[in-house]
Ligand SMILES: [Zn+2]
Protein backbone atom coordinates (compact mmCIF):
# COMPACT_ATOMS: atom_id res chain seq x y z
CA UNK A 751 0.00 0.00 0.00
CA UNK A 752 2.79 2.40 0.86
CA UNK A 753 4.60 1.52 -2.35
CA UNK A 754 1.40 2.17 -4.26
CA UNK A 755 1.03 5.60 -2.68
CA UNK A 756 4.63 6.49 -3.47
CA UNK A 757 4.19 5.50 -7.12
CA UNK A 758 0.95 7.42 -7.37
CA UNK A 759 2.60 10.46 -5.79
CA UNK A 760 5.39 10.28 -8.36
CA UNK A 761 2.84 10.20 -11.21
CA UNK A 762 1.00 13.22 -9.76
CA UNK A 763 4.27 15.12 -9.21
CA UNK A 764 5.32 14.41 -12.81
CA UNK A 765 2.07 15.92 -14.10
CA UNK A 766 2.23 18.86 -11.71
CA UNK A 767 5.82 19.74 -12.61
CA UNK A 768 5.21 19.44 -16.35
CA UNK A 769 2.30 21.89 -16.31
CA UNK A 770 1.01 20.36 -19.54
CA UNK A 771 -0.70 17.11 -20.55
CA UNK A 772 1.68 14.15 -20.62
CA UNK A 773 1.61 10.81 -22.41
CA UNK A 774 2.14 7.70 -20.25
CA UNK A 775 5.70 7.45 -21.63
CA UNK A 776 6.40 11.05 -20.62
CA UNK A 777 4.93 10.43 -17.17
CA UNK A 778 7.14 7.37 -16.80
CA UNK A 779 10.29 9.27 -17.80
CA UNK A 780 9.56 12.08 -15.32
CA UNK A 781 8.33 9.88 -12.45
CA UNK A 782 11.35 7.60 -12.66
CA UNK A 783 13.43 10.41 -11.18
CA UNK A 784 11.48 9.80 -7.96
CA UNK A 785 10.83 6.07 -8.25
CA UNK A 786 13.52 4.53 -10.48
CA UNK A 787 11.90 1.09 -10.36
CA UNK A 788 8.68 2.39 -11.89
CA UNK A 789 7.46 0.61 -15.03
CA UNK A 790 5.03 1.57 -17.78
CA UNK A 791 2.39 -0.96 -16.65
CA UNK A 792 2.42 0.60 -13.19
CA UNK A 793 2.10 4.08 -14.68
CA UNK A 794 -0.96 2.94 -16.67
CA UNK A 795 -2.48 1.33 -13.56
CA UNK A 796 -2.00 4.51 -11.52
CA UNK A 797 -3.35 6.72 -14.31
CA UNK A 798 -6.46 4.53 -14.48
CA UNK A 799 -6.99 4.82 -10.72
CA UNK A 800 -6.43 8.58 -10.80
CA UNK A 801 -8.89 9.00 -13.68
CA UNK A 802 -11.46 6.95 -11.76
CA UNK A 803 -10.84 9.15 -8.72
CA UNK A 804 -11.27 12.21 -10.97
CA UNK A 805 -7.86 13.60 -9.97
CA UNK A 806 -6.66 13.24 -13.54
CA UNK A 807 -8.46 13.37 -16.86
CA UNK A 808 -7.59 12.33 -20.39
CA UNK A 809 -6.85 14.92 -23.06
CA UNK A 810 -8.04 13.49 -26.35
CA UNK A 811 -6.52 14.82 -29.54
CA UNK A 812 -7.52 13.64 -33.02
CA UNK A 813 -5.38 10.73 -34.19
CA UNK A 814 -3.26 10.85 -31.05
CA UNK A 815 -2.84 8.62 -28.02
CA UNK A 816 -4.45 10.19 -24.96
CA UNK A 817 -2.46 12.57 -22.82
CA UNK A 818 -3.25 13.09 -19.16
CA UNK A 819 -3.63 16.23 -17.14
CA UNK A 820 -4.34 16.98 -13.48
CA UNK A 821 -7.94 18.00 -12.88
CA UNK A 822 -6.70 20.63 -10.40
CA UNK A 823 -5.27 22.67 -13.30
CA UNK A 824 -7.26 25.94 -13.56
CA UNK A 825 -9.78 25.61 -16.35
CA UNK A 826 -8.95 21.96 -16.92
CA UNK A 827 -12.55 20.87 -16.60
CA UNK A 828 -13.79 23.43 -19.10
CA UNK A 829 -13.55 23.64 -22.87
CA UNK A 830 -9.90 23.91 -23.90
CA UNK A 831 -7.59 23.83 -26.88
CA UNK A 832 -4.05 22.58 -27.25
CA UNK A 833 -0.92 23.07 -29.28
CA UNK A 834 0.78 19.90 -30.44
CA UNK A 835 4.44 20.09 -31.44
CA UNK A 836 5.00 18.02 -34.58
CA UNK A 837 8.68 17.75 -33.82
CA UNK A 838 8.83 16.55 -30.20
CA UNK A 839 5.16 15.44 -29.85
CA UNK A 840 4.67 17.47 -26.69
CA UNK A 841 1.24 18.97 -26.07
CA UNK A 842 0.72 22.40 -24.49
CA UNK A 843 -2.55 23.87 -23.20
CA UNK A 844 -3.71 27.10 -24.83
CA UNK A 845 -5.52 30.02 -23.27
CA UNK A 846 -8.96 30.74 -24.60
CA UNK A 847 -10.98 29.76 -27.62
CA UNK A 848 -11.46 31.60 -30.92
CA UNK A 849 -15.23 30.99 -30.73
CA UNK A 850 -17.57 32.72 -33.17
CA UNK A 851 -17.67 29.58 -35.28
CA UNK A 852 -21.26 30.31 -36.29
CA UNK A 853 -19.66 32.70 -38.80
CA UNK A 854 -18.42 29.75 -40.86
CA UNK A 855 -21.40 27.50 -40.15
CA UNK A 856 -23.85 27.28 -43.09
CA UNK A 857 -27.46 28.29 -42.45
CA UNK A 858 -29.56 25.48 -41.01
CA UNK A 859 -26.68 23.71 -39.28
CA UNK A 860 -26.52 23.62 -35.51
CA UNK A 861 -23.06 23.36 -33.96
CA UNK A 862 -22.92 21.43 -30.70
CA UNK A 863 -19.20 21.11 -30.19
CA UNK A 864 -15.89 21.86 -31.82
CA UNK A 865 -12.36 20.60 -31.56
CA UNK A 866 -9.40 22.67 -32.51
CA UNK A 867 -5.75 21.71 -32.15
CA UNK A 868 -2.91 23.91 -33.28
CA UNK A 869 -0.05 22.00 -34.87
CA UNK A 870 3.49 23.21 -35.38
CA UNK A 871 6.71 23.51 -33.49
CA UNK A 872 7.19 24.49 -29.85
CA UNK A 873 9.79 27.18 -28.96
CA UNK A 874 12.39 24.51 -28.08
CA UNK A 875 12.04 22.83 -31.46
CA UNK A 876 11.61 26.04 -33.46
CA UNK A 877 14.98 27.24 -32.18
CA UNK A 878 16.65 24.07 -33.45
CA UNK A 879 16.36 24.32 -37.25
CA UNK A 880 16.74 21.07 -39.11
CA UNK A 881 15.99 18.90 -36.11
CA UNK A 882 12.61 17.35 -36.66
CA UNK A 883 13.31 14.20 -34.73
CA UNK A 884 10.38 12.41 -33.15
CA UNK A 885 10.85 11.74 -29.47
CA UNK A 886 8.30 10.13 -27.18
CA UNK A 887 9.70 11.67 -24.04
CA UNK A 888 11.53 14.85 -23.24
CA UNK A 889 15.12 14.13 -22.37
CA UNK A 890 16.45 16.32 -19.63
ZN1 LIG B 1 8.73 20.58 -29.76
Ligand SMILES: [Zn+2]
Nearest residue numbers: 829847848849
Ligand atom coordinates in the same frame (compact mmCIF):
# COMPACT_ATOMS: atom_id res chain seq x y z
ZN1 LIG C 1 -13.09 26.25 -28.47
